[in-house]
Amino acid sequence: MSSSKFARYLPILDWGRRYDRAALGSDLLAAVIVTIMLIPQSLAYALLAGLPPEAGLYASILPILLYAIFGTSRTLAVGPVAIVSLMTAAAIGKIATQGSADYASAALTLALLSGGILLIMGVFRLGFLVNFLSHPVISGFITASGILIAASQLKNILGIPATGHTLIETLISLARHLGAVNLWTLAIGASTTAFLFWVRKGLKPLLRGWGLSPAVADGIAKAGPVLAVVATTLLVWALGLEARGVSVVGALPQSLPPLTLPGLSLDLMRQLLMPALLISVIGFVGSISVAQTLAVRRRQRVDADQELIGLGIANLGAAFTGGFPVTGGFARSVVNYDAGAQTPAAGAYTAVGLGIAALMLTPLIHYLPNATLAATIIVAVLGLVDLNILKTAWCYSRADFAAVAVTMAATLLIGVEAGVSAGVLLSILLHLQKTSHPHVAEVGLVPGTQHFRNILRHKVETDPSVLTLRVDESLYFANARFLEDYISNRVAEDTPLRHVILMCSAVNEVDLSAVESLEAINTRLSELGVKLHLSEVKGPVMDRLKRGHLLTCLTGQVFLSQYDAYRSVVAQGAAAAE
Amino acid sequence: MSSSKFARYLPILDWGRRYDRAALGSDLLAAVIVTIMLIPQSLAYALLAGLPPEAGLYASILPILLYAIFGTSRTLAVGPVAIVSLMTAAAIGKIATQGSADYASAALTLALLSGGILLIMGVFRLGFLVNFLSHPVISGFITASGILIAASQLKNILGIPATGHTLIETLISLARHLGAVNLWTLAIGASTTAFLFWVRKGLKPLLRGWGLSPAVADGIAKAGPVLAVVATTLLVWALGLEARGVSVVGALPQSLPPLTLPGLSLDLMRQLLMPALLISVIGFVGSISVAQTLAVRRRQRVDADQELIGLGIANLGAAFTGGFPVTGGFARSVVNYDAGAQTPAAGAYTAVGLGIAALMLTPLIHYLPNATLAATIIVAVLGLVDLNILKTAWCYSRADFAAVAVTMAATLLIGVEAGVSAGVLLSILLHLQKTSHPHVAEVGLVPGTQHFRNILRHKVETDPSVLTLRVDESLYFANARFLEDYISNRVAEDTPLRHVILMCSAVNEVDLSAVESLEAINTRLSELGVKLHLSEVKGPVMDRLKRGHLLTCLTGQVFLSQYDAYRSVVAQGAAAAE
Structure with a gap:
């Protein structure tokens, strides 16, 4: 492997070489801010994934370090994120009970599979596959997931048990247990939620109004969740609320991430493969x-x-150090960027910070109420919910609307995996359906120009012996037969017709099926005494056609421009008539 | 329903109204010829489907009549065909034993499901779905099926039992039983096969050499299979070969098609649904x-x-009259056409002819050896085998070759359903992969013209502050992110850049994902002080863009032509520099 290739796989060689004191200062400051933000967030997402809180810290330490070595973004912050945590809970919830050793082990397996899939996609350059998640599908999925996540956390706000993978199951389960609401928990949960919403919307303008600079106001607003964590933890400790039924984080192991071995049974891997692919x-x-x-x-x-x-490597790291699937998070990356992180070293310093937290701070977290964590999750994910996408898509096109609506409905009513799969399949099918019925315009010469336009929209000059069709789509198997049908039906009763010209300015590809259809069209037309011509064929398409038989059997000619084609065949007709 | 709509669903109203004595004469003659051809063929395809011989006759009577009423082709001849019979055997062979009542009943269910699927596709105008079978997939499938069918009939030529759904299974099973070859059967089978090949290739030129007219020579050559049937039947009867182990058609019921009820268990229907879809x-x-x-x-x-x-209706007819799935056959339709059939009434007369055969001629068929039927099948299907398609596809493109090769390999080695499914999925994936990496050309002005061409292929004029990109593909979700990446990476280190123009002459569609990507590109470029412009946007695409936000937030302009765009932004740059 040449050194440049080596550098491609190890971006740290590039930025590490130029690392200096200025970058160190910026990176350290950013790391401190991100670490403070990540502690409650990591615990919360572990809760969402159905795992013990410390798993959230563990999932943020080695993965961040590994990403700093192998990742190419200077500012991306890697760790547990809300949607992936929800998908983790959905995938493992089907095969193990929350809190069991099997559950934690399956989470490691999921991270292992997810890491393996990402790594394979990266090595074989299969990144384009993710493009099949269209924007409407992603938007619909994120919005629906946000609603699902918020619903799933209501139980922690109310202090009742509730289960369910779909929105309806969750709501029914909540309703059944409503009688058992713990009022202390509800008071903490509801007030924290309200406080965090206020911090998000109202605090910053207020601070600005007091004359604070935007940066300071922003910093204080971002510290809101940490403030809530400290305040509610002290409250529970001071009032002894754990004894009154307020569920708390409890005793955490005081250690660095342990070395763990993911469950490796083939059956488990088979069950988790599809969820792992979707999570990746x-x-x-x-x-x-x-x-x-x-x-x-x-x-x-x-x-x-x-x-x-x-x-991929970050996820493998999570699999072997007690974590669960991780990825780059939006909020934390923006905080990292805004705090001035210059290089991935900021991430490494964050990992060190979290390592210290896992070793030293865990006893302090004992009385942190789960309701507070639930409140931070709810406030964070409701920011993801964007029902406007339904309206935007509806205005833009029915196909895009269908993709959003089906993805949202399937995610809410069936589950996260069904939602993503249904959305991807539907958008591919709708796209294929669209390209299989291409727009075909019958065109004529705009008088006084060399331009050809649709005869239905413009006053144009035509000749009864010539039919010019402009196909606004690449010709490939899905529309090859469409063109055959279209031309067969179009010429069936048109007796004066002598020439058909296909104008190919919008044809970006012609595959073997389309070539064979063109040959069939050519043969059928020649049986009727009609010649087939092509015009404005692009270079790459022409190169391709030269490899097939079409050009040797074509009854007509290939013209550089449509104008040449039209003039030439009309002149032929005139000569024949004389 | 208006009368014209009614006529759409009943094409017989159209041609029936104008039916006259001339058409009657032509149709009757064609019907006699097709009937004679169909008797051995129907028996043979029933054998191939693993059904009793009379099922082939039954499948050709009511379905032909129904197609004459509801079909739109004047000359298509409907009935059992080789590949559908093979697929029937493959589908039912998995769930019932040949010769059992369950097997025959499952064949009826398969015809019922297949008819229902076709009917639904027709009523909901879903015919375009079949376009996803690309020509390479169809060619590969037909060739592989021909080989499978020929292999499956070798047992009848050799007079040994053999089973197997894949080529390898069949060949191994044949090899195991080779010791039990019945020499009388082999003699009849091999000589009939040789005779039929000779009739196909050698007889016609010979007859022409004797001075016969092409039509008469052709007619005698087409009668070859009937001749073989008569000769071998007489031979078996005269020499008493049935007692020497030559397997014969045997006693057939002497009746019109019976009224039958397909198996309707949900479990059976579920198992047969996918095969029925593929057969349809x-x-x-x-x-x-x-x-x-x-x-x-x-x-x-x-x-x-x-x-x-x-x-669809023809298949429903087959389901209720002791048949199995049917469709329009190539050979018999061509014979019908060549014999001068004018209207679907020729099919109706054929049905009457076959009805008479089923009532009167079945005793004569008793001694017809199965080896003769196998020989007619082998000679017929080897005409379908076209290994050249591999070479043609290889020369044309790797993607088309992959589709052919995978379809053939999966059909031969796994089975007919796997073959079709693998081919369809692979060709869709390859197409999506291709369009997700569109060709993007950086273009410049060809001096002295208003044309813009690829800077890599032509000597063109460019301006360091302007980047013009021509994307040769519709912009949709699968390539939206590709374009984002492409532009992000292209502009990252290009500091003098001030304008990016996207030339959209080959963009036939812009979906919501692509619009959002364009908005993201627009925002990112504006943060770098670069304006985004569009040129040569097509009418329908522009209509669509007007429904979204892009045009309101676009930092640049939309130009009618690329030349206008280039001139305008270069002039802006010059004005700014002064």
């Missing part, structure tokens, strides 16, 4: 779009295939 | 292409959706 793809899509948005602002580059490798 | 689609593709080829020669029209309805 969904996680990667979110991560790469944050990474790219931040990179462009500083004219930096992100390599999608290397990102797959970086995230 | 494969059968329809073959049928419509024959119908269309013959129709165009006489400037007639075939309506694909009504064809689905006609074939």
Whole structure:
């Protein structure tokens, strides 16, 4: 492997070489801010994934370090994120009981599979596969997931048990247990939620009004969740609320991430393969779009295939150190960027910070109420819910609306995996359906010009012996027969017709099926004494056609421009008539 | 329903009204010829499907009559065909034993499901779905099926039992039983096969050499199979070969098609649904292409959706009269056409002829050896085998070759259903992969013209502050992110850049994902002080863009032509520099 190839797989060699004191200062400051933000967030997402809180910290330590070595984004912050945590809970919830050793072990297996899939996609440059998640599908999925996540956390706000993978199951389960609401828990949960919403919407303007600078106001607003954590923890401890039924985080092991071995049974891997694929793809899509948005602002580059490798290795790290699937998070990456992180070293320092937290701070977290964590999750994910996408898509096109609506409905009513799969399949089918019925315009010469336009929209000149068709689509198997039908039916009763010209300016590809259809059209037309011509065939398409038989058996000619074609065949007709 | 709509669903109202004595004469003659050809063929295909011989006759009577009423082709001949019979055997062979009552009942269910699927596709105008069977997939499938069918009939030529759904299974099973070859059977089978090949290749030139007219020579050559049937039947009867182990058709019921009820258990229907779908689609593709080829020669029209309805009803007819799945056959339709059939009434007369055969001629068929039927099948299907398609596809493109090769390999090694499914999925994936990496050309002005061409292929004029990109593909979700990446990476280190122009002459569609990507590109570029412009946007695409936000937030302009765009932004740059 040449050294440049080596550098491609190890971006740290590039930025590490130029690392200096200025970058160190910026990175350290960013790391402190991100660490403080990540502690409650990591615990909360572990709760959402159905895992013990410390798993959230563990999932943020080695993965961040590994991403710093293998990732290409300078500012992406990797760790547990809300949607991936929800998908983890949905995938494992089907095969193990929350809190069991099997459950934790399956989470490791899921991270292992997800890491393996990302790594393979990166090495074989299969990153383009994620493009099949269209924007409407992603938007619909994120919105529906946000609603699902918020619903799933209501039980922690109310202090009741509730289960369910779909929205309806969750709501029914909540309703059944409503009688058992713990009022202390509800008081903490509801007031924390209200406080965090107020911090988000009302605090910053207020602080600005008091004359604070935007940066300071922003910093204080971002510290809101930490404030809530400290305040409610002290409250529970001071009032002894654990004894009154307020569920708390409890005793956590005081240690660095342990070395863990994921469950490796073939049966388990088979059951988790599809969820792992969806988690990888969904996680990667979110991560790469944050990474790219931040990179462009500083004219930096992100390599999608290397990102797959970086995230893949980060997930493998999570699998062997007591974590669960991770990816690049939006909120934390923006905080990292805004705090001035210059290089992935900021991530490494964050990992060190979290390691210290796992070793030293865990006893302090004992009385942190789960209701507070639930409140931070609810406030965070409701920011993801964007029902406007339904209206935007409806206005834009019915196909895009269908993709959003089906994805949302399937996610809410059936589950996260069904939602993503249904959305992807539907958008591919709708696209294929569209390209299988291409727009075909019968065109004529705009008088006084060399332009040809649709005879239905423009006053144009035509000749009864010539039919010119402009096909606005690449010709491939899905529409090859459409064209055959169209031309067969069009010429069936048109007796004066002598020439058919296909204008190919919008044809970007002609595959073997389409070539054979064109040959069939050519043969059928020649049986009727009609010649087939082509015009404005693009270079790459022409190169391809030269490899087949069409050009040797074509009854007509291939013209460079439609104008040449029209003039030439009309002149032939005139000569024949004389 | 208006009368014209009514006529759409009943094409017989159209041609029936104008039926006259001349058409009657032509149709009757064609019917006699087709009837003689169909008797051995129907028996043979029933054998191939693993059904009693009379099922072949039954499958040719009511279905032909129904197609005559509901079909739109004037000359298509409907009945059992080789590939559909093979697929029937493959589908039912998995769930019942040949010769059992369950087997025959499952064949009826398969015809019922297949008819229902075709009918639904026709009524809901879903005919375009069959377009996803690309030509390479169809060619590969037909060739592989021909080989499978020929292999499956070797047991009848050798007079040994053998089973197997894949080529390898069949060959191994044949090899195991080779010791039990019946020499009388082999003698009849091998000589009939050789005779039929000679009739096909050598007889016609010979007859022409003797001075016979082409039509007479052709007619005698086509009568070859009937001759073989008569000769071998007489031989078996005269020499008493049945007692020497030559397997014969045996006693057939002497009756018109019975009224039968398909098996209707939900479990059976679930197992047969997928095979029925594939049989419907494969059968329809073959049928419509024959119908269309013959129709165009006489400037007639075939309506694909009504064809689905006609074939669907024909299959329902087969389901209730002791048949199995049917479709339009290539060979018999061509014979019907060549014999001068004018209207679907020729089919009705054929049905009457076959009805008489079923009532009166069945005793004569008792001594017809199965080896003769196997020989007619082998000679017929080897005409379908076309290994050249591998070479043609290889020369044309790797993607088309992959589709052919995978379809053939999966059909031969796994089975007919796996073959079709693998081919369809692979060709869709390869197409999506291709369009997700569109060709993007950086273009410049060809000096002295208003044309813009690829800077890599042509000497063109460019401006360091302007980047013009021509994307040779519709913009949709699968390539939206590709474009984002491409532009992000392209502009990252290009500091003098001030304008990016997207030239959209080959963009036939822009979906919501692509619009959102364009908005993201626009935002990112504006953060770098670069404006985004569009040029040569097509009418329908522009209509669509007006429904979204892009045009309101676009930092640049939309230009009618690329030349206008280039001139305008270069002039802006010059003005700014002054």
